[in-house]
Amino acid sequence: MKxxxxxxxxxxxAGFSMAGPMFFLGLSFLQAGELVGGVAFLALGAFALYFxxxxxxxxxxxxxxxxxxxxxxxxxxxxxxxxxxxFDRFRRR
Numbered sequence: 510m511k512x513x514x515x516x517x518x519x520x521x522x523a524g525f526s527m528a529g530p531m532f533f534l535g536l537s538f539l540q541a542g543e544l545v546g547g548v549a550f551l552a553l554g555a556f557a558l559y560f561x562x563x564x565x566x567x568x569x570x571x572x573x574x575x576x577x578x579x580x581x582x583x584x585x586x587x588x589x590x591x592x593x594x595x596f597d598r599f600r601r602r
Contacts, residue, residue: 527558528554
């Protein structure tokens with residue numbers, strides 16, 4: 510199971526802060542008997558809940574941001590053609 514990182518927590522907080530009031534209004538409308546308004550607010554809340562995650566995925570995520578900031582691309586990674594042992598990365602340092 511993947512642990513939540515700081516960026517994941519910020520995404521959840523942004524989504525809940527936008528979607529919470531919409532869910533509340535949707536449930537209030539449903540209790541009052543206004544089916545169309547309640548369903549509309551619940552759907553809008555579901556969209557707002559996942560919108561920050563959608564934006565981050567479209568941008569590429571934190572690794573892509575760091576890679577762009579440092580001016581590297583995925584092709585810049587060194588390619589080893591010989592078999593390596595688990596301790597090779599420690600020997601290079």
